[in-house]
Amino acid sequence: MSRVGKLPIKLPQGVSLTVKPDNTVTVKGPKGELHQVVDPDIKVEIIDNEIVVSRPTEQKRHKSLHGLYRALINNMIQGVSHGYKIELEVVGVGYKAEAKNQVLQLSLGYSHDIHFQIPAEVKVEAKTERRSNPVITLSSSDKQLIGQIAAKIRSFRAPEPYKGKGIKFVGEVLRKKAGKSATAK
Secondary structure, eight states: OOHHHOOOOOOOOOOOOETTTTHHHHHHHTTEEEEEEEOSSSSEEEETTEEEEEEEOOHHHHHHHHHHHHHHHHHHHHHHHHEEEEEEESSSSSSSEEETEEEEEEOOOSSSEEEEEETTTSEEEOOOEEEEEOOOEESSSSSHHHHHHHHHHHHTTTOTTTOEEEEEEETTTOOOOOOOOOOOO
């Protein structure tokens, strides 16, 4: 069930991890600092520059939490050392994206533009080159937050299956539908 949880996590150079008595894990690195509260049943230890996550019993709940917290801690370490980046492509005639400070302004064919406030932890850029679709680039050290923000932006105009218009992830393959077909009488 939890093969992921058994794997130790190597601590990269320049990244420090501390576990407080209330089971709060804090990871500091060159890209920032992240915190995660761990379930009291799960034990997090640092042994020989490796992080080992262990569980008390073989209950299904403990097995699932074991894998979950090991993955969350690994994502935190990757985030503070390398960071995460998500790119969204705005597809459609007249669709525009513009980033000013931490506000993303989107023109998506509605009567009014959408002004979306991006949290301070996420850096946003919007590039529009000639003869190509606008690309929104989100970068952060927090994988959960950046994924949530990207999903919210995508939900403003999800890609439709006939022409593919909307906001999609760069590299996302959309299954297109054929649409109506004329019948001969």
